[in-house]
Amino acid sequence: xxxxxxxxxxxxxxxxxxxxxxxxxxxxxxxxxxxxxxxxxxxxxxxxxxxxxxxxxxxxxxxxxxxxxxxxxxxxxxxxxxxxxxxxxxxxxxxxxxxxxxxxxxxxxxxxxxxxxxxxxxxxxxxxxxxxxxxxxxxxxxxxxxxxxxxxxxxxxxxxxxxxxxxxxxxxxxxxx
Numbered sequence: 001x002x003x004x005x006x007x008x009x010x011x012x013x014x015x016x017x018x019x020x021x022x023x024x025x026x027x028x029x030x031x032x033x034x035x036x037x038x039x040x041x042x043x044x045x046x047x048x049x050x051x052x053x054x055x056x057x058x059x060x061x062x063x064x065x066x067x068x069x070x071x072x073x074x075x076x077x078x079x080x081x082x083x084x085x086x087x088x089x090x091x092x093x094x095x096x097x098x099x100x101x102x103x104x105x106x107x108x109x110x111x112x113x114x115x116x117x118x119x120x121x122x123x124x125x126x127x128x129x130x131x132x133x134x135x136x137x138x139x140x141x142x143x144x145x146x147x148x149x150x151x152x153x154x155x156x157x158x159x160x161x162x163x164x165x166x167x168x169x170x171x172x173x174x175x176x177x
Contacts, residue, residue: 010089015123019113022090026083026129034082041078042071077115080125084110087128 007025014020024030046065052058065071085107094103094113103109114121 013124013127015120015127017117017120018093019120020092021084021088021124023087023128024089026087030083030086031129033086034079037082037085038075038078041082042075045074046071077121080121081111081114083129084114084121084124 010022010024012020012022042065045062049062049065052062063070063074065074088105088110091105092102094109095101096103103113114124
């Protein structure tokens, strides 16, 4: 069960290697913006690959999207990049290659980071749109009570609750004897 209460304010994610990103909550709008980015990238690249193939051009930098595995990997990579572009609003721990100056937060720099450091990209994916947000949303009202039920509200059958408490107390004391 999900309670419809998710984070509404930006928050920080620690991606490893000293990289932190501040993100907008991963809402449907952010996800669908990322999905549109992915679809556009896949369509543009497929069109370019097809054109190159028809003209006898072999460009190894353009993936063969006719290969199902390569197409799926390319789509996943660009979905994560789209999520980063749509969601990241600030970062820390990302430096320019030529100096120790903080890299500016630009689409090109985000793509450079995520393309060159797959572990950072994967950590971002897992933390930003993975199970973490779903679990946080579920935890906000439906944690297990001590008696093992998923609801923590007042019992509706108070006499039964009292009887269960008395039985568990007497069972606990009999185990100690």
